[in-house]
Every structure is written in structure tokens, then in C-alpha cells.
Amino acid sequence: MHPLLGNIGALKDAELESKINDLSKKYFMTSNPGVKAQIASALHDYRSELSNRNQAALRKMMDNRDKGLDKLINVN
Numbered sequence: 001m002h003p004l005l006g007n008i009g010a011l012k013d014a015e016l017e018s019k020i021n022d023l024s025k026k027y028f029m030t031s032n033p034g035v036k037a038q039i040a041s042a043l044h045d046y047r048s049e050l051s052n053r054n055q056a057a058l059r060k061m062m063d064n065r066d067k068g069l070d071k072l073i074n075v076n
Contacts, residue, residue, distance in 0.1 A: 024043065
């Protein structure tokens with residue numbers, strides 16, 4: 001985790017996406033390898049957090065899906 005990012009978990013999804021877009025633009029604007037490395041580290045952390053949230057949402061959706069539809073077609 002990048003030491004200057006703070007609490008990423010407190011950000012909303014839209015804020016995470018905005019930061020990812022902003023840092024991606026800045027990454028390609030600079031030619032300084034040290035700055036690129038720091039931006040890449042921050043981008044990795046933001047993307048990981050967003051990915052974890054998306055996976056958790058998918059798991060929750062799959063756990064809560066309506067399983068009663070399996071009995072909708074009765075073949076006798």
C-alpha cells in the first residue's frame with residue numbers, strides 16, 4: 001500500500017474511478033521514472049480496492065439471487 005494514499009476504503013466507487021482516471025492521465029504525461037513508479041504504485045492500490053469491491057458485490061448478488069426460478073419449468 002502506498003503510504004500517502006490514506007484510507008482508500010472510505011472512498012466511494014465513483015471517487016475511486018475518478019482517481020484512477022486522473023492518475024492514469026498523469027502517468028502518461030510524465031517522463032520521470034521515479035514519478036511514474038509512485039503513480040503506478042498508487043494506481044495498483046486503487047485498482048485493487050475497486051476490484052475487491054466488485055468481487056464482493058458479485059458474490060453478494062450470487063448469494064441473494066432468486067433460486068426459486070429453478071422450479072419454474074416442471075417437466076413431467
